[in-house]
Amino acid sequence: MAFDSLSEKLQNVFKNLRSKGRLTEADVKAALKEVKMALLEADVNFKVVKQFVKSVQERAIGADVMNGLNPGQMVIKIVNEEMIKMMGSETTELKLRPGQATTIIMMVGLQGAGKTTTTAKLAGKFKLKGKKPLLVACDVYRPAAIQQLQVNGEKQGVEVFTMGDGHKPVNIAKAAVEHAAKNGNNVVILDTAGRLHVDEDMMDELIEIKENVDVAQTVLVVDAMTGQDAVNVASTFDEKIGIDGVILTKLDGDTRGGAALSIRAVTGKPILYAGMGEKLSDLEQFYPERMASRILGMGDVLTLIEKAQAEMDDEKAAEMEKRFRKAEFTFNDYLDSMSQMKKMGGFANVLSMMPGIGGAQMKQIEDAMDEKKMARIEAIIYSMTPAERGDPNLINPSRKRRIAAGAGVDISEVNRLVKQFEQARKMMKQMPGMMGKGKRGGKFGNFKFPF
The missing domain is CATH 3.40.50.300 (P-loop containing nucleotide triphosphate hydrolases)
Incomplete structure (x- = not known):
């Protein structure tokens, strides 16, 4: 996302603030100096940055913040509020004329x-x-x-x-x-x-x-x-x-x-x-x-849910959730989940909306789940017969060799995928409550994360 560099710098500033038990006025000013530099490097207008830092500083060095139980978090809260104000506090819709007027x-x-x-x-x-x-x-x-x-x-x-x-x-x-x-x-x-x-x-x-x-x-x-x-x-x-x-x-x-x-x-x-x-x-x-x-770095779960609900078929989601709860999901569900992730803008886009994920951590996860690896996983699954995709227990050593040859990969990659798949099923069986009971199915509406 556009703000990855800015986000990482600001999160580092806030990490230092949280680590301090008490904050002095000098601590706040030093932190805001770093915030100012991060915003200017992100090409934010100089006058806007100047006004933003001034507003945050005036609120942050007040007695109610400095003497509070957790002043570091209070400063972060103020930065968040002032940033919202800077971008326009309310969401603006395009104004359409009433009724059938053009x-x-x-x-x-x-x-x-x-x-x-x-x-x-x-x-x-x-x-x-x-x-x-x-x-x-x-x-x-x-x-x-x-x-x-x-x-x-x-x-x-x-x-x-x-x-x-x-x-x-x-x-x-x-x-x-x-x-x-x-x-x-x-x-x-x-x-x-x-x-x-x-x-x-x-x-x-x-x-x-x-x-x-x-x-x-x-x-x-x-x-x-x-x-x-x-x-x-x-x-x-x-x-x-x-x-x-x-x-x-x-x-x-x-x-x-x-x-x-x-x-x-x-x-x-x-x-x-x-x-x-x-x-x-x-x-x-x-x-x-x-x-x-x-x-x-606080995520954007609401947009994530809206994207998922827009892309998911309700009946399919309900059926998939039943199988998830019983740990009966198959490689066909795996393919459905990967397809859904693509519709939502890809793995990186979904990750960018998850709370606490950004910067170096985001890069590590992206490297582990890059598009080429995902494509190889798809190739392996598509090399399985419909029966094997529907019942992973059928996949014995000789079938694994045939699947590896069909996908053009080493048999170790097939072994790894089958092992990870079985681990995911076990985890779901051990944690039946993790799906929650929201009004549209799971805790995150109809959204299902890939395994």
Whole structure:
């Protein structure tokens, strides 16, 4: 995730704070100096960092904190609260017009930020909420932009309105609104053209669209990997045409993440969604408190549960849970579990939301469960017969040799997998209470961890 480096540095600072029985004012100031450096290295806006550290320090050196039973934890709590405030204390939804009234959303941003893909992702979100969105191809300049929107729209099952590249964007937008009125589309999303940098032609075009079409929401798409530039772009767009919110893309990449921590504080505009991957489902609602929790190494179990519930089939989950409780799960369940993990963004993505896992520990687990190893495990299981996958007790030495040959691996790898599988079954048998009794099945809703 974008904040891995920042998260690891902050966790080290907090580890030192927790280890002290009592805190002095000097301890707090020294810790906040390290926090300040970590935020600046993450490319958080300097003025934002300065105000953040000042706010934390004023609260942290108060008598109620310094004389408390656990001042270290109190300081961490204050840092968490101030970080949430910095990103905007409340989650902001895109405002849709009531009833069947058509809401027109104009997507804007620089070229390369992932605007067209994000536009299709957003349409998918509205479709899931029972809306009938219409995607509109207003980018008549970038080669293949129209085709890209059509392909993604088809994948999402959302209609795409296009007039080709021979018309002015403002005329395409006006025609699309008329089409939506005739066909019952209650959300119209305009995919406008970007440029490599902010220029007058682009701004004039966007202003012209807003003057001729009743745009309800203007959403800026920015690339989180551009750091401070993303904040500058947001400020410029807001000043020139006015924006209602921001979608941050590539927040799953190797980026310092400063944009997410700066945009709200600098522009006053909320972050609406975060793009966390390349799949059309990889668009998460932006929750400031959950993001702060991830950055500070406290995990994000709520998002994890929501992802799991969105991907899991209820009947299949209930049946799998019964087998888990009785320690009757098979290699078929193993494959199902691995498939589910992939749908949720992969092992690393799930790990990033688990409390207390980050930095070096995350790297160790990722190394142990890297994609190549997971692929070899799948190859071994697929080399088994259906009977062997359904009843692992059938797998004797001669069958193991055949499975190893079929998967192209050494027999020791097959032995290791079968042994680990048996250990997992024993563990489940010994710990029947670990699944809990939540209202949707297990302790974590319908989520099942792979063995």
